[in-house]
Amino acid sequence: MRTRAVAMGLLLFVLSVAAIPAEQLESVNSIEDTTVTWEGNATPTLVYEGILSDPQDVDNISLADAPGMVHFIQLVHADEPLNIEVREDGFTHGQAEANQTTFLSSGRGNPMWIAISNADFSSPNAYRILVHSNAADEDVALVEQTASGYIHELDNRGDRIYFLTGGNAEIQMQWSGNPETEFTGHLTHFPSELVTPLEFDMNAGNMTLIVPPVDSRHAWYEISITAQTQSNTGSWSIARSIVSHADGGCHHDCPDFIHENTLQSGAHPIENTRWENRGWLSENDTVDVYPIFIPGEIWETHRVIANLADGANAKMQLQSWNNSGTYLTPLDVAHGDLTVGLNMTPGYHILKVIRADGASGTNAYDLNIQTVNMTPEDAEPFEGEMVDRWKEFIPFYIAVGALLLAPLGYVLWSSRGIALDNEVQAHERGRLKRLRERIMRLIESNAEQFEIDSALQMLEEIQWRATIAEMGEANLSHHTESMTLKAWRIGGRNLLVGIHVESDSWELAALRFVATDGPSWKLSKVSPVSLFDGDEIFLDTLEAGSTRFIQLELEGTAAGLDLQLSGLVDGKPLAAIPARALLMDDD
Template sequence: MQGSFRVVAIGLILLLTASYLPYHNMKTPENLTINLVEKPQILQANFDHNESFSVNSGDYYSIQTNCITCSSTLSINGAELAANQQNYSGQIIEDGVLELTINNPNLEQFSPSYLVTINDSFANNRPSPNSAFSLHDPHICEVADQCVDSNSPILASQRDYITEDEGRIISGVTADEQSDYIGLLVTPGETIEFSLEHSSADIAVAAYFQNSTTESDLGELFASITTHNFANQPNVEFITFEQAGRLIIKIDSATAETIWSIGVILHQLSGPKTAEINHASSLCGHNTATLMFANNDTTALIFTAEHLAVDYSYQSLIEGNWVSTGSGVFIPNVEQHVFPLPTSNAVRLILHAPVFCLQTASTSFGDANSGNEAPSLPPILSTTDNSSWPILDVYGVTTTGEFTHSIRDTSDVFRIEIDAWEDSVHFIMLEVSGDINQFEIELIEKNQDDWSESQTKVKTRALGKLSVAMEVSRGTHFFRVSIINNSVNNSWGDYTPPTKYSIMSTYELVEEGEEPWFPPDENAEKWGEIARWFMGALFLAPAVYLGISQTRKKIYARNLLTKQQRLDWLKNRLDSGVSSRKNRRDLARSLDAVATLDWDDACSAWGEPDLSYRTENVAIAGWRLDPRITKESEAWPIIVGIYIIDGNWEIAALRFDSPEGKAWEIKSVTPRFLFSGFEVFLDTMNHGNKTFISVELTGEAKSVDIELNGRLNGEPYACRAVKSLARHEEE
């Protein structure tokens, strides 16, 4: 049967859980086998299960039901071939449909395994190292993280789409007790994953490595003295190659016409890559992997090997150089910590295992939520950059810290910053909680001039508490927490649970002396100047607006003065059809503008007054308006002007009396003044003040008396025009 082989896998339904993991290396050909105690609980629990296969004469079939309590029947084209067997195998003698019927009255969970294949033409003799030989193209796993099934106890590759993975399944039939040989091309660093998928009888699978001149016997990969399928006996074998050549697989059976299939996957060597710590994510691969993590020196990486142990070593990046830090074995299903060296900013992890999957996480062991590990001693010099000493907030805030035994941390020093007046008195009390029987604390006051220790207080537990109090000066001081008689004895990097503690602070301030002045920084001066200009512009904006408005009023008033007889002009506009609303707007504008003119000029701008009254203190003038300009129908519009010649008026009011009949009622006033009934409230009117208002009156009287009353220079005062203003001109 020498020659090229042909493989056709028509039906292969195999589901994965795990049984054992043999590991093969080119240098150590021994096999390592791990047997699982539990069998998988799988798939089929239906009362009836049927399968059918299109077959041709000469095909071979092997069907294993894997169901102990089931009854079954195998038939071809309706003719029964066999019944109630767990293992059906043989050769098809006619074209047609091969049918399997399984009855499962006990609803047993089982996973049947099917293999139907044509007769193969694999080589039956092992080639010599330098002879030509047909090679099989195995299925290649492109991305390791996506191939490994992290739920599999043997970390076999994913099997969801096993029949669709081209080159993954190789099947055949041994004839006349002769061996079948299969060749695979391999290169350095590659890992070949093998699995024995199905066998209808006893079988042995062995491997040989050949280069152009020599051959190495890699020993037996799998052996079974009876039927076998992956669903019942999950298995996997990994072989890693350190040199280029070819792998020869030998399939052997003592039983003639043994129907078999194996799975072959090629895993290529992956180069170094940057990885991120994502909680609940997995990092998987084969053979060896170099992973780099960017993290600070107070973050410990946490790895949990899934199912199988993984050898590792790691290095820390310090000032551009990788420094060897530690090594060990990740034990399956146990969280293990990797601690970086101080001042490092990255970790490089190197893994070695036939196959691996790691769960990743991280934890910070910095003190006071600063991201820094508190130093063990205060800074020696005042010029030392003390930013790496975590700040202890004394203003009633609880600060937390820990002694990270894995890095031999036995003392933490915190920085205290006091900023207040020069001669102020500062009282600090610090209380530590935790395993205080092991702790010693020290409060250190520094002399800010020569950096010597002005005073120190060292305390241990007393009366069930651990606290210290001191009066300190303004400036920088330090507080130390230490472990005394530390009983933890471990190598650096070996994980030991940390000892945690909390610091509660109390602070009292008595301000004495003069309040200090601190010059502003450049940014404060820059933005302060911008803010002053901006706020100044905002404050000036109303004044500018008022100035512009007043100027426009005066210009408008001068235009009115040149035209004069403003009331006749308004009447003519009404006659010409201009709306009363537009005329009211022009009137309101004119009332405001005319008040900026001299009294005589203002009066002449309106025209000859219909009412005029003058004393040594006040002048009053009145004009009738065209009734068509009013808002209210039947209302009588008039204009009243008031000029304060001398004195200052307070709570001034303009009163409109009816000489006869019912009192007048004011309907509207322009500009807006407060009014009620027949009075308009003008409030305060000072010397030289000129006010013109338009009033709409409703009532039945034929004239109105106009009176101004209030307090003149603090004394009650009233003046009334001696003449009434008639409603109609003929009166």
């Protein structure tokens, strides 16, 4: 009898437990983060608080079931571990037993809910859960605050985040996503639509990007970033800040150079008024170019005056351009520190603001430009029809020019022999001096082979007499009627050898370095690249009238060396050997 009573009691207890329904929780608060720009319309984070009072207690939280909905669920606190499950009709998205955990789940259009129950009940268990849900799937314009969004597991296109900027902008970007999120990016120039890829190697990181300069104040760049997953639910967050200062009147930095193809489209119109602007200069941005347009008739004269406020740490260059020809061309220029002025005709002109020498850091400048029409009232031209007949005078100009130049031509023709042989052009000397310094620097710095080869080739193209005059006294020389051989020491064991053939080509030519007072020399490097063996370089054919320069590096400890040039001249063996040796230990 007692056994039957106990059995009946247990049965009633089980039936009573099975009949306990799950409690449906409602949010007790909501949190709105105004510092984040959400994809689509911003949605609040809902706060749920509950308590499991006995072992059989179960709580449910209903989730929005709109198509494309993504839910971010955070169990932020529980007194004791909970059993928490994210369910949808016929499917379980996730399950955990913990005091704190998170879920990121994509809805499939069916009713969804969170089931909360005890894992191991010992006392009433209080907990707090945050739920943020968002179904937006659209492009996000990134502004000065962080942008965030979710990627549904069925969204194979991903989310696009973009923003616009101008040239020379220094931008710092930070991005993050869950492990399944991948980022790709592109930098697109407008209006050319030239695309440059951006590298995002990980699902979280940061970078500093220097945007390339632009050629017009109307040009700009679009930075586009795409967040994607491979059939997984994803989250992303991106922030950017533009560190550098922007110039007024441009998308960011005004052009650094004068671009004739965009001068007209990028000009600021100024007509008998004052135009004001603020700009910035720094170590990475030393010039700002401002094209201006002055309306009016071509026969008018306008005074253009540009001013910089005190403390600008900049100077100005005002350029007047000729607008009457087929193409725009520079006509006149004026320089000034705080003020500069110039008379101009109507049309397109240029003002350059240049960073002052010795300036440091980033400096702002306040610029104003004003124009005044200086044209007298009686300066208006003839109002009848004017005919341009300059082409009819071209034959006359040609005839007069030929007549005036005839005596000069006779003098040049009569003195062409010796004058042409001995003349060394001033510009050629300057070029040679720069080449000599460049070759010395390349050899001493152990530069790349192609750089030395290029410099030597350029040296061969210069007149031989100019070369030996500007290269300085050679350490070793040998001269005959048909050829000249010279050698210069260039630090350590480096030599520069020059060979000039006046007449009669040398075939199968070879240059040998014979050691004196010591072991044999060995060639370790030859420029330009030539076939060599031990102490001998094979030069092939030296044509008549040609010049050959060779830079080489020797290995050895001998006190000096003899240079021997050998080859076939008119089919006969011939050798050229200087009378003395080149001393390698002579400082």
